[in-house]
Amino acid sequence: MESAHSEPLERKRGRPTEAGRIERQEQILDAALSNFLEYGFGNATVDRIAADARVTKRTIYSYFGNKDGVFTEMQRRLADTVSGDTQNPDTLESLAARIVFGLHSAQMIGLHRLVIAESLRFPDLARTLHDNGDMRHVARLAEHIDAERGWGATDRAETLYALLLGEDYRRRLLGLIEPITADAAAGHAYSALKHLGLTDVQVR
Amino acid sequence: MESAHSEPLERKRGRPTEAGRIERQEQILDAALSNFLEYGFGNATVDRIAADARVTKRTIYSYFGNKDGVFTEMQRRLADTVSGDTQNPDTLESLAARIVFGLHSAQMIGLHRLVIAESLRFPDLARTLHDNGDMRHVARLAEHIDAERGWGATDRAETLYALLLGEDYRRRLLGLIEPITADAAAGHAYSALKHLGLTDVQVR
DNA sequence: AATTAATGATACGACGCCGTATCATTCTAT
DNA sequence: ATAGAATGATACGGCGTCGTATCATTAATT
Known part of the structure; x- marks a missing residue:
């Protein structure tokens, strides 16, 4: 389940472009899905999701409020996927x-x-x-x-x-x-x- | 799933009789099963299991070593039950x-x-x-x-x-x-x- | 151009829970 | 009878994780 990404990618600091925000959303939700699928809700950590999404925790909390929020939004999108x-x-x-x-x-x-x-x-x-x-x-x-x-x-x-x-x-x-x-x-x-x-x- | 026990039962201190030890084992494993079934392994707490079993955490760790040990022993007995x-x-x-x-x-x-x-x-x-x-x-x-x-x-x-x-x-x-x-x-x-x-x- | 908003990096507080330690107490062993 | 073993009650250290704060940095906004 572990996709060996090329870790050394560092993202630019500062306010992102609008496309950048959309990209971050997608990456966060993708990372959330893969982490929740692998570890379950309780054992998945926000730190790990943030690392996988190449984003800091601050951004995740800014976008989704808390861990439940990430899960809920991910679930919402699953309805379409499934x-x-x-x-x-x-x-x-x-x-x-x-x-x-x-x-x-x-x-x-x-x-x-x-x-x-x-x-x-x-x-x-x-x-x-x-x-x-x-x-x-x-x-x-x-x-x-x-x-x-x-x-x-x-x-x-x-x-x-x-x-x-x-x-x-x-x-x-x-x-x-x-x-x-x-x-x-x-x-x-x-x-x-x-x-x-x-x-x-x-x-x- | 919550069996509203009569909480005020307090157990005697000190070294128990042999029958007392067996009784404690059973109560711990019963409480463990009911807690694990209700909350899952990660969300079940040893404190709660101890409280339900009318036993202190010390006794649980003395009997089973750690949380995994409780789970493993419970699982062993399930083979017979199932x-x-x-x-x-x-x-x-x-x-x-x-x-x-x-x-x-x-x-x-x-x-x-x-x-x-x-x-x-x-x-x-x-x-x-x-x-x-x-x-x-x-x-x-x-x-x-x-x-x-x-x-x-x-x-x-x-x-x-x-x-x-x-x-x-x-x-x-x-x-x-x-x-x-x-x-x-x-x-x-x-x-x-x-x-x-x-x-x-x-x-x- | 100047101001504001959003992010990365990092640190940290708060909380929950595992597992251990201490002391008094009761039973077992000899 | 006396010593040792096991338990209850309680406290607490250690650790992991959630969520927030601070500062530097970059883009959007005006």
Whole structure:
């Protein structure tokens, strides 16, 4: 998770240009995300985030008020990120494979770990992730099932989603296995579809 | 999660009896479990654990060395607790219902949250929970499937387990819903069995 | 050009929590 | 019975981290 940046970059002092401010915001939030994903909220330090973002703590507090503020703003932007990938004229099978692959990525696993761990302190984050992540996945699965089968789409989509997660996803959450390959994700997705009788072999 | 104990209990000073020592051990580990489940490892304080256990910090450090030692010993005992419920001459359907109900309990959800959050710091805990919890569940499901169907038991058992968890379990982990009733658990279990063609209605 | 705003570098105060020390007290061991 | 071991009550040192303050520096503003 540790991106070996070229540390010796020093930034100019003094008041920055407007572009400089925007750049600082982005770098702070990027560093915050990566730090929160790796260490969780409690164990991530503002000093480290500042160092990674090539910014002093003063700037962070000037921009976001406090540590919670950084987290909250980062969470706000995640809603857009997680729900991305809006265009998707795929088949059900390739959609399922892509969902599996994405869920097993280091980014998503780290995010889910973080959200689960901090669900009591930041309940809104859990809601955000669920609505814009999981539920959107289910909805898109339902669209495809509806288009290809046209019956019982919603219920079957949620069932399918549960299978797409599966025990391997759980093992990944627990840190017991490494991320899977795209091929393995496709294989798992196909197996899940088969279990539910949703393979491309038409029913009748 | 806060059990409103009767606080004014004061314990005698001085060297305790042997039974007293055993009692202290239990109370410390009980308090540790409840605190770690509620706050996570980082946010749980030894002072609070000591207060809950009616013991001074000195005793805790005398018994377990440090905070990590308390956690490790608690984890060791969890292996036995999680794998409990060994006798189980149930039907597949009632077994599935009991698994669902158990997984949604506050204890199990808190434990899984803790394990996922601390999977990097305490990887052994994740392995323990998975082997003695999930895998044992899958194995028992496989036994029943094997007995009732006698074909493809292991693969189907893991698939079934994924469905038994399902999106509701995920919502529970995220703190989005409350624990379900035993009836709801049974309904969910039956639905999962039906999706996989494993209901009591014999296939042929 | 002069003034104001924002930043970097650095130090530091405040706070929380881990772990230890001290003294009185009670049980165990011999 | 006497000495030693373990505990409660309490205080406190040490450390890490959050958040703020100071001064020099640079850009925006007027």
